[in-house]
Amino acid sequence: MPLTPVHFFSHGSTAMLGEESDSADYWQRCGQAALDNGIEHVVIMGAHWVTTGDSIQIATNPTPAKNPIGGVHPSKYVPYHLNPDLPMCNRVQQLLQSAGFNATPNPTVDWIHDIYLILIRTFPKQCPPTTVLSLNARFDPHYHLRVGAALRPLRHEKVLFIGSGGTVHNLYRNTWGPLLRYADNFAMEAPPGDWALAFRQEMEDAVTKAARKGSGVGLRKAVTGLLKVPRYREAHATDDHIMSLMFVAGLVGDVEDTGDAGSEGVEIGAEDWELTNMCNTQFTFGRW
Numbered sequence: 001m002p003l004t005p006v007h008f009f010s011h012g013s014t015a016m017l018g019e020e021s022d023s024a025d026y027w028q029r030c031g032q033a034a035l036d037n038g039i040e041h042v043v044i045m046g047a048h049w050v051t052t053g054d055s056i057q058i059a060t061n062p063t064p065a066k067n068p069i070g071g072v073h074p075s076k077y078v079p080y081h082l083n084p085d086l087p088m089c090n091r092v093q094q095l096l097q098s099a100g101f102n103a104t105p106n107p108t109v110d111w112i113h114d115i116y117l118i119l120i121r122t123f124p125k126q127c128p129p130t131t132v133l134s135l136n137a138r139f140d141p142h143y144h145l146r147v148g149a150a151l152r153p154l155r156h157e158k159v160l161f162i163g164s165g166g167t168v169h170n171l172y173r174n175t176w177g178p179l180l181r182y183a184d185n186f187a188m189e190a191p192p193g194d195w196a197l198a199f200r201q202e203m204e205d206a207v208t209k210a211a212r213k214g215s216g217v218g219l220r221k222a223v224t225g226l227l228k229v230p231r232y233r234e235a236h237a238t239d240d241h242i243m244s245l246m247f248v249a250g251l252v253g254d255v256e257d258t259g260d261a262g263s264e265g266v267e268i269g270a271e272d273w274e275l276t277n278m279c280n281t282q283f284t285f286g287r288w
Helices: 022-036 086-098 113-122 141-156 177-182 194-212 216-228 243-252
Strands: 006-010 041-051 055-059 102-106 130-136 159-165 266-274 278-285
Touching (some): 055 086, 086 141, 113 159, 141 159, 216 243
Parallel strands (some): 041 130
Antiparallel strands (some): 055 130
């Protein structure tokens, strides 16, 4: 089949599970489009599960629990049945090992909100067979890019890839007062900081300008360079929420993706600002 689209979803705070938003609407539209086009598997890399050393792990717990979250009523997520895709887990492990990665299964890990929030919002009726990948704690952008490149052939096989992270995600620089005062994560008493706006624009430019040049390979260079721009550390106090963008760039940044990742093939489908300085942009690479 033709190459499937790939998503980079900014999952935001846990309140994005409980509150309606443009992003939530977009996630659901993307999920329905995937189902309408015959997707049978989901492979997702988040931001909160990290493994040490040189390893990357695949979640093979057949009955994972959901790590609980505060501020969201349990009815929003507890009843949702998770669906680990153990055969695809094995396939992913084999592909990564063949590419030289120290890829191992983890049969005990539970799933965290960066994963199940996206699944619930994207596939609200039923969780599709899903494979969850860890990050590597060295946070090497090129390592995570190569993980995506190693799994890229699965885009021909009814597999939907999702990176779950954030455009601007620095909990230390969020404004928490309006949430506590009004119980509204979207309440904003002042505009976002100039540092947040500046990095948000850097990310958009990195993705869309490389795409307009028609170069999938150029996309890889542009997004790995984001970690070197002046406002990066203000926008990301830690590297975990941008690494899955590197994973996505590996998936869509091949020579074959020239045109697939062309200017019309990169969509900013929605964007929400919450807690004043957290920017949740939703990107889709490629099209059905």
